[in-house]
Every structure is written in structure tokens, then in C-alpha cells.
Amino acid sequence: MGFLQDNCSVFSLTEEMLMQSKPFSCGDKDLDDFFLNDAVKYELQLLGKSYAFRLKSDNSVIVCAFTLSNSSIDSRNLPNNRRRKLTENIPHEKSLSSYPATLIGRLGVARDFSGKGIGSELMEFIMHWMLEPSYKTACRYLTVDAYNNEPALKFYEANGFKTLFSSDKQEKDHIGLPHEKELKTKIMYFDLILLR
Secondary structure (H helix, E strand, O other): HHHHHHHHEEOOOHHHHHOOOOOHHHHHHHHHHHHHHHHHHHHHOOOOOOEEEEEOOOOOOOEEEEEEEEEEEEOOOOHHHHHHHHHOOOOHHHHHOOEHHHHHHHEEEEEOOOOOOOOHHHHHHHHHOOOOOOOOOOEEEEEEEOOOOHHHHHHHHOOEEEEOOOHHHHHHHHHHOOOOOOEEEEEEEHHHHHOO
């Protein structure tokens, strides 16, 4: 796999682990604050589970962290062309109104390790992790609310994600956001069946 597989181990992000670790910073204030102050509370409320890769050589160093939650993609309210695109690899007898997904709610790579392809390694890990036989629930899609900026969108596109909506206007209509308001995130998805 690469750096993460060779040099790191994955752990649940707990209060004890955070106390034993050097402060995690990916350079995004919102993400840093979430992982340092809110991730454990989020898990206690059963809203998401966070994990971190730590260096094998120094367990106090968190290389990257991510949060997963159960989710779904509701196809009932999608425009016809987007629904067809989403379900093109699903047999008609399996047509549902909603498809099981896992939301990558937060994802960050520590600044000291940025620019080394670790974010893409982490995405590959998550994708394959969802397909392991030991995983407890079915999951057809990975979803993410990507920051609506060029670097974030390009990162997810480079890792095989597609935007759920074909335009910002279409997504604003779907979520009920007035057209004059800024769309801060875009819903993107990855079809895990492509890895089988």
C-alpha cells in the first residue's frame, strides 16, 4: 500500500490516545478543532467514529485521521439523469429508493506529512476497509461533503469520486439553499462495486 501500511497502525481515536499524542494539526482550523475537541464527543453521541493512523516508530505522532458515519443516498429526489448515473451498475430488480452508504465526515493529514500522497493512500484504505468480510454492515457507496473549492474537489475526483449533482444550482435546489447563497460543500460519492 505504501507509507501508511509500512510505517503506521490504525487505532480508534479516543481521549486516552489524544492525551498520549502530540497535538494533531492538518492546517485546517475546523478539522483540527474537530479531531482534538469534538471527535470523542461525536462518538459518544453515536454520530460518527473517528480513527487515526499513528507512526509505529513513535505512537505519539498522528499522521492522519478520519471519521466515518452511516449514511445513505436517497435517489427519490434526484433528477432523472443523476438517478440513472448513480444506479447504472445496479440491477433493476434491486432498485431502491435509498442506497446504503458510509459518510467520510472528516479527513485530515498532518501538516508534517502533507504532499506525500498519504491522503490518497488513506482513501484507498477506507475504500477497501468497507469491503472487508469482517465489516458489519452493507455499504454500496462512500459519500463525502467536500469543501467546494478546487483543491478539495480535485482530490476527491482524483480518487474516483463523482459529484452527485451536475451543477451548484441543482444541488442548491435539492438542499433548499437560496440561489444567492454560497454552496460551501458538494456531495460526492464513490461506488464501491467498482472495486469488486
